[in-house]
Amino acid sequence: MSPQEVSSILQVEVEDTGPGIPAEALGRIFEPFYSTKPAGEGTGLGLAICMGILESYGGKISVQSESGKGTRFTILLPIYEQPLKP
Ligand SMILES: Nc1ncnc2c1ncn2[C@@H]1O[C@H](COP(=O)(O)OP(=O)(O)OP(=O)(O)O)[C@@H](O)[C@H]1O
Numbered sequence: 001m002s003p004q005e006v007s008s009i010l011q012v013e014v015e016d017t018g019p020g021i022p023a024e025a026l027g028r029i030f031e032p033f034y035s036t037k038p039a040g041e042g043t044g045l046g047l048a049i050c051m052g053i054l055e056s057y058g059g060k061i062s063v064q065s066e067s068g069k070g071t072r073f074t075i076l077l078p079i080y081e082q083p084l085k086p
Pocket residue numbers: 016018019020021029030034035036037041042043044045046047048071
């Protein structure tokens with residue numbers, strides 16, 4: 001069996017009932033330095049770093065959101081048969 005073989009996929013969903021994300025912003029939220037927080041309050045790096053870490057392990061993150069109704073992030077992470085080599 002190849003050491004990289006995936007035996008299953010872990011799915012984690014995190015959701016809130018916050019303000020939601022308008023459709024025109026959804027395509028930008030994983031961009032480094034994209035932030036709608038007031039100047040000096042957000043780096044806009046949170047989601048870009050999450051995506052970078054997840055992709056480095058072969059995972060993915062996606063978002064579903066509707067303005068005014070909340071936001072759900074879905075994370076997919078492969079479970080490998082054997083530990084990943086550094
Ligand atoms: N749960 C959420 N609900 C509504 N908008 C969100 C949510 N998560 C992220 N966003 C939007 O995506 C943008 C980018 O998020 P990201 O976490 O990368 O940066 P940030 O939160 O602005 O800054 P930092 O992570 O440094 O505090 C946010 O500024 C906000 O507009």
